[in-house]
Amino acid sequence: xxxxxxxxxxxxxxxxxxxxxxxxxxxxxxxxxxxxxxxxxxxxxxxxxxxxxxxxxxxxxxxxxxxxxxxxxxxxxxxxxxxxxxxxxxxxxxxxxxxxxxxxxxxxxxxxxxxxxxxxxxxxxxxxxxxxxxxxxxxxxxxxxxxxxxxxxxxxxxxxxxxxxxxxxxxxxxxxxxxxxxxxxxxxxxxxxxxxxxxxxxxxxxxxxxxxxxxxxxxxxxxxxxxxxxxxxxxxxxxxxxxxxxxxxxxxxxxxxxxxxxxxxxxxxxxxxxxxxxxxxxxxxxxxxxxxxxxxxxxxxxxxxxxxxxxxxxxxxxxxxxxxxxxxxxxxxxxxxxxxxxxxxxxxxxxxxxxxxxxxxxxxxxxxxxxxxxxxxxxxxxxxxxxxxxxxxxxxxxxxxxxxxxxxxxxxxxxxxxxxxxxxxxxxxxxxxxxxxxxxxxxxxxxxxxxxxxxxxxxxxxxxxxxxxxxxxxxxxxxxxxxxxxxxxxxxxxxxxxxxxxxxxxxxxxxxxxxxxxxxx
Numbered sequence: 001x002x003x004x005x006x007x008x009x010x011x012x013x014x015x016x017x018x019x020x021x022x023x024x025x026x027x028x029x030x031x032x033x034x035x036x037x038x039x040x041x042x043x044x045x046x047x048x049x050x051x052x053x054x055x056x057x058x059x060x061x062x063x064x065x066x067x068x069x070x071x072x073x074x075x076x077x078x079x080x081x082x083x084x085x086x087x088x089x090x091x092x093x094x095x096x097x098x099x100x101x102x103x104x105x106x107x108x109x110x111x112x113x114x115x116x117x118x119x120x121x122x123x124x125x126x127x128x129x130x131x132x133x134x135x136x137x138x139x140x141x142x143x144x145x146x147x148x149x150x151x152x153x154x155x156x157x158x159x160x161x162x163x164x165x166x167x168x169x170x171x172x173x174x175x176x177x178x179x180x181x182x183x184x185x186x187x188x189x190x191x192x193x194x195x196x197x198x199x200x201x202x203x204x205x206x207x208x209x210x211x212x213x214x215x216x217x218x219x220x221x222x223x224x225x226x227x228x229x230x231x232x233x234x235x236x237x238x239x240x241x242x243x244x245x246x247x248x249x250x251x252x253x254x255x256x257x258x259x260x261x262x263x264x265x266x267x268x269x270x271x272x273x274x275x276x277x278x279x280x281x282x283x284x285x286x287x288x289x290x291x292x293x294x295x296x297x298x299x300x301x302x303x304x305x306x307x308x309x310x311x312x313x314x315x316x317x318x319x320x321x322x323x324x325x326x327x328x329x330x331x332x333x334x335x336x337x338x339x340x341x342x343x344x345x346x347x348x349x350x351x352x353x354x355x356x357x358x359x360x361x362x363x364x365x366x367x368x369x370x371x372x373x374x375x376x377x378x379x380x381x382x383x384x385x386x387x388x389x390x391x392x393x394x395x396x397x398x399x400x401x402x403x404x405x406x407x408x409x410x411x412x413x414x415x416x417x418x419x420x421x422x423x424x425x426x427x428x429x430x431x432x433x434x435x436x437x438x439x440x441x442x443x444x445x446x447x448x449x450x451x452x453x454x455x456x457x458x459x460x461x462x463x464x465x466x467x468x469x470x471x472x473x474x475x476x477x478x479x480x481x482x483x484x485x486x487x488x489x490x491x492x493x494x495x496x497x498x499x500x501x502x503x504x505x506x507x508x509x510x511x512x513x514x515x516x517x518x519x520x521x
Contacts, residue, residue: 022053023451026148027132028141029058030108032078035293035362036136039157039242039264043443044132045069050444055128057118057141072118077111087291087299089379089401094181094199097380098206101137105211109140109218119222122147130451135164135239139212139229143219146232151454153447154239157264158361158382159248162203167233169462171252174200178248178385183378183400185388186249234463237450240443242361246432247368248389254460262432263440264362265369268348275320278336279346282318285353287413288346288372290322292360295379297323310406315413317353320346347372354416359387359398368395371429373416375399375409394424 027044029037037060045062048054048069056062059078061071086093112118122144131145135154145152159180165172174196176186182199184192212229219226226232237256244261245251253259271279279286289308291297300308305328312319312334321328323337343363346352347370357363359376364386367374374396376387387398399412415421437445468474 023129023448024053024127025055025130025132025447025451026128026145026150027054027056027058028112028144029056029060029134030074030112030138030141031104031134031136032059032074032108034060035360036134036157038362040134040155042264042266043155043240043440046440046444047447055121057112057121072115072121074111074115074118077115078107087295087297087301087304087379087401089384093380097181098203101203102206102211105137105140105207106214106218108138109215112140112144113218113222118144129454130447132447133236135236136161137211138215139233140215140219142229142232142236143215143223143226146226147223151237151450152232152235153450154236155443156239157242159243159385160241161207162200163207164233164239166204166467167230167463168236168239168257169254169460169464170257171462172200177251178388180382180385181380183384183388185385185392187392234459235457237454237456237458238446240446242365244432244435244439246428247364247393247395249392254462256458256460258442258446260439260443262365262369263438263443265366266344268345268370269342271342271345271349275336275338275341275346278318279320279349279351282351284316284318285351286318286320286346286349287315287354287356288320288341288343288352289356290341290343290363291358291379292363295358297321304401304404307404307406307409311409311413314406314410315417317417344370353422354413355396356413359383359390361386364390364395368393368429368432371426373422373425375412375416377401377404393428394421395428396425 025047027040029040031037037058040058041060041062044054044056045066048066051068053068053070055070055072057072057074059074061073061075062069065071125148128148128150130153131148131150132153132155133141133145135156136158142152159178160168160170161180162172164170171177174188174193176188178185179196179200181203182192182196184196188196208230216226216229219229239257240260241253241257242261243251243259245259247261270276289297309330312330318333319335320341321335321337322339322341322343324339328335328337344366347355347366352370352372354375355363355367355372356375356377357367359374359378360381360383364374364376374390376383376390376396376398377400378384378387378398379401390396391398396416397412399408416425435442462470
């Protein structure tokens with residue numbers, strides 16, 4: 001390289017580094033679910049690690065924050081969600097889940113705006129180059145972002161919610177697009193399609209006319225200039241979506257919806273203590289069981305627990321189970337239990353052969369990252385859609401709670417433990433990792449891109465088209481009108497022609513009669 005070219009390159013890098021380090025980023029995460037923030041935390045710390053000034057409003061302040069990471073803590077203002085979901089799946093629990101989403105969306109907004117530290121930040125009005133906002137159960141944070149007049153990047157730790165498709169211009173068709181809360185995947189039956197259509201309408205209306213309207217009213221108590229939240233939702237520059245097509249299949253996303261699934265998975269550490277001894281002495285390997293931080297395995301009905309224990313006796317593998325109390329009395333040489341387990345470290349261990357899970361997005365991502373076959377038993381939330389994706393991507397098989405019995409679970413384990421199946425999962429994992437840019441780098445890149453070009457609008461035109469135009473109702477109306485006019489004209493012409501023929505026929509007949517009468521006379 002010529003000296004002049006080298007100098008230009010070094011100066012360019014210096015300018016870019018100075019720009020990146022000067023970025024002020026605000027993150028707003030009003031939801032109090034720990035499982036969500038586990039994902040976001042990795043991204044936020046990475047921004048700070050790269051020298052950005054990061055301010056984070058959340059319920060989960062850092063214990064050891066980087067020097068340029070600043071917490072505005074909401075901790076203690078509302079109880080954090082952990083281990084509260086019932087171990088069952090039904091329309092009733094789905095209805096309860098919808099009410100939970102709606103009411104927590106309202107509560108999160110009130111808690112966020114009532115916080116003195118948040119109000120002080122808004123009054124001080126520091127300059128932020130970009131604002132990262134969780135897209136889940138409330139749009140309240142978009143109102144706060146509006147006060148700072150900075151570009152907004154949305155972020156999710158799961159698949160799209162029903163009420164986010166329209167604002168992003170993402171097509172939703174129940175014939176092939178999985179629904180967040182329901183079974184069926186990309187190959188739904190007629191029953192599933194009817195079910196999806198009903199619940200899609202229900203969730204969207206509940207969000208728009210209860211949660212979003214309440215958020216708008218709450219914001220109006222503090223500010224008098226907040227535009228409609230649905231409008232602000234359409235103004236989001238980019239959405240960082242926790243997807244990757246290797247797992248979820250190809251979807252029709254506009255250019256400003258960026259797939260970043262997998263960035264939260266940290267490097268595994270060696271197992272230690274009794275757990276290390278238990279796993280490494282497993283002659284036939286181990287099977288890991290966990291239902292995440294939301295569902296307590298100990299709330300599983302006793303008869304279902306017994307079905308799982310019966311399967312353990314019939315398989316040569318050892319089992320490691322995240323179990324929250326000491327009521328499970330079994331052979332300690334066969335089963336290791338603890339209320340907390342290093343999930344990533346277990347999944348990364350070469351002795352781990354399979355993973356029985358509730359199909360939460362975090363655990364599913366970690367399983368595909370380390371190439372561990374899954375038996376997915378969804379409970380609620382996005383888990384039914386994740387379980388379908390697990391099966392369709394060849395990462396594992398799904399088993400519904402209602403179908404959990406000894407034989408079904410045994411067959412599921414035997415399928416995923418088959419060496420050919422496990423080899424296929426390793427290939428899926430390899431494809432998952434094979435990307436032009438690592439997911440964390442991708443998330444950081446597009447966040448900074450939004451900061452660099454705040455006056456650009458990247459949303460698809462589909463997000464701005466009225467619904468009647470989106471589904472071509474007006475075009476259909478034009479064609480129906482034209483066809484109707486042609487039909488009416490043809491029908492009228494036929495009537496006129498037929499009328500003339502009939503009149504001519506009558507006249508001819510009348511003339512013949514008169515001639516006959518004349519001859520007789």
